[in-house]
Amino acid sequence: MTSANEEKSPSSLPGGMRPVSLPFLLLIALLVLLMAPAHAADNEVHFSNEFSYTYNDITGPGGDDSSSLTRGFRYLNLFGFMGNGTVRELEYNFNIGFKATDDRRNDVATFSPTTIQGRMTNKIHTVNAGDTFESFSQYSLSTAVKGASYRYFNEQKNSPEITMVYGYVLPRWDTIWGGIETRAIERTAYGMRIKQNFTPNIWAGLSYVQAKDRPGTRLTPTDPIYDSNNYTLDAEYRPIPGLTFRGEFSTSRTTMSPTSLTAQNEERTHGTASRIEAVGEGGPSRVSLEYERVSTEFQSILGAATPDREKIKSRWRYTMAKNILLNLGLLWFRDNLDGQKAYRTDSYTPEVGFTFKNLLGRQAATADLAYKYDRKFGAGNGSGISTADHIATLNYRDTFGPVDSDANVGYTIYSTERDMRQAKEYTYSLALNSRHEINEAYVIKPVLYLGGMTSRDDLVLETDQIYEYSFGMGFEFLKLKLNSDFRIGQNVLEKSAAGTDNSTKTFGSFNIYYKPAFLKKFNEGMLFLRSFVNDFRFSTQSRSFRENSITLGVNLQY
Amino acid sequence: MKGRKVSRKIIAGIFCIASFFLVGLIPGPVVLWAASAERPEDIRLEYLYINKKMIPETEKKVTFFSELLPGGRVSVAGKVAGSAEVRSVEVNIDGRRTWQKVRLAQDNTFSFRFRAQKGETYGLLIRITDAKGNTNNVEGTLRLVAILDRSLYGAVQDVLNRMIEVYQRRASGSFMAYVDDSFAGEKEEYDRSVRKDMSAIHDVDIRYTLNSVTPDYKDKVSASLNFNRSYTLIRTGRRLNDQGSTAMIFRIGNGKLSLYAVNGPPLFGFIR
Known part of the structure; x- marks a missing residue:
């Protein structure tokens, strides 16, 4: 039970800082311990640093609202320190990264750690601290945490594989100690898994994970707070080579507090999820068949599942001939498993695709042709909506003399009943690029891109046209170790509806990457200049603006 | 409304038929391997794992990131098919120059590891010799093991x-x-x-x-x-x-x- 009175907002602490918890201090201690072997003799240590200084200029009346750049001079520094090696029987690696910037579009904090990770193993015991990613199974755990994990597995004795994990599920490190700008709900994750290989062809795993949110860290009073437990059994069986059965069953018990505004507001749910999959692979065929049922009240806070779904999915990939590949797929799923909704939706998505290689005897020619029918039936008391969409795509890649080409064509029909949507879309694009080497000293790489989309709304009889075209050229001065490229082009949006905005973006970019001799002592030492101009013109002139940006930087890796 | 019901039934029917058809395809490979297993003169691998991943016969090239190799090594494990007596299993990763004999367990399983360098591709070959001195189709066991140069x-x-x-x-x-x-x-x-x-x-x-x-x-x-x-x-x-x-x-x-x-x-x- 949670009430607003029990909560203490971290922002009420002096300076908006959070108290550093004991588990976090233990984590840091463990991390320092893991990095200690870096001082030993048999190791490899690298660092990388990229510093860039950018000047952004935004002009025009619409710039303040629409530009994604920050005006003025801005810096960005990315630092990484990593190492690996062996000390006696222990293998270790570590990785630390920091970011510093005064551009709030890059990061909300001026200085922040991006990654802190250390790992040590003697092939039987493995300890990981810092950024930790243990994936147990789909329903139980597939989320990275900031914490630690321990794994025991003795392959020689075919022991059970035991994994334990603990940590915070937070988007960034400085959420743990940072100020108000990096706040997030404090979610703690605990988990344990035991997996046993019974034979080389059969294994089973049992997992338990708990995700618990600290009520006092709500960002707003209506943020839901979860306390969820998942118990999961998963297994795999390969009766003969090429045939695999996989299955997973999970049950969840979740307590959710939707708001801190009322006292008695907890919702307790209990749900189950199960799936079974068969994959057959042999000769020219690969066939898979999957069934899944996830109950309405199932929650997977640290894994992945879509509640209220029953699904059957099948795929068949078949090499019809040496150069022809067939892909067939069929997906059906539905909701309203508990009958509590006013209507039920059934979704059917059959699809067929062909890949043709060496088309018409052309060695580099590859064509992908695909069609998908996306059908939804909303049934019940008349409030369900049915849709029928047809999606056809063609991709063709080929080489004509020195020119490589990549062409895409797409045609889509959208149809939603009761005249909610009737529309057609045509998309097309063509990219041509080439590479010419001159006297083994210079390389020229021209690039041409043409693309667009026509979208026709048959209900309001309006058409939107999009055109995109650009031309670019890359230069490589091999002896100087200098690369350069430029690109110019336009993106145009033309709308037929009255009172809407047409727009044109004219753009240009110019970049130089140079590895000078005086940076040779570094593995990779590079100076770079990146610049671009985007000029946006709208029919409503008060929205027009221009962005100019130039960045100078240096990248060092040792 | 009636048209919608009819089209829904048609789609459901196609779905069921197609699913049945696809399920029916699974025994294809089963029959293929079962037939092979009935010929005792065949000396071949029952399965092959590289870094704990089962490698089907159709997969001729496997690629790894060097930073994910435990101890910088590639581990290979396999089993010789059938119950016939096997005299030796040898492996080669250097273009048939040197064959390394690996320890064979009673159930005809074997395993070995080798240190792999970043950016290198190794041609893994396995030679199985039975008690009569017959060997398997060595070329058929070829798997290219590539170690990527990038992080x-x-x-x-x-x-x-x-x-x-x-x-x-x-x-x-x-x-x-x-x-x-x-x-x-x-x-x-x-x-x-x-x-x-x-x-x-x-x-x-x-x-x-x-x-x-x-x-x-x-x-x-x-x-x-x-x-x-x-x-x-x-x-x-x-x-x-x-x-x-x-x-x-x-x-x-x-x-x-x-x-x-x-x-x-x-x-x-x-x-x-």
């Missing part, structure tokens, strides 16, 4: 850059080629979301900073990133921008990354 961090950057490029070009088919078949949350639903973006927005510009790249040392890697996104909404013609941070899980398969899950605000498929 996992670089690979994540590459796949993100390519996804952004095809997303900007509205090449939905090419985009979905970077999404894993077992995408958590359903690949077809994700495809629908991405196509919705492609219909609704234009001239998308995405800049991102990769914060951490954390592998699970099995078959997945988690990448957290900050992004800054601007785009033109086609319906109104207005230019909008937003920013955020998210985490994306990629599955590592044969040196290639494919998107497996998104834990956080979606970078693609975000238009509601």
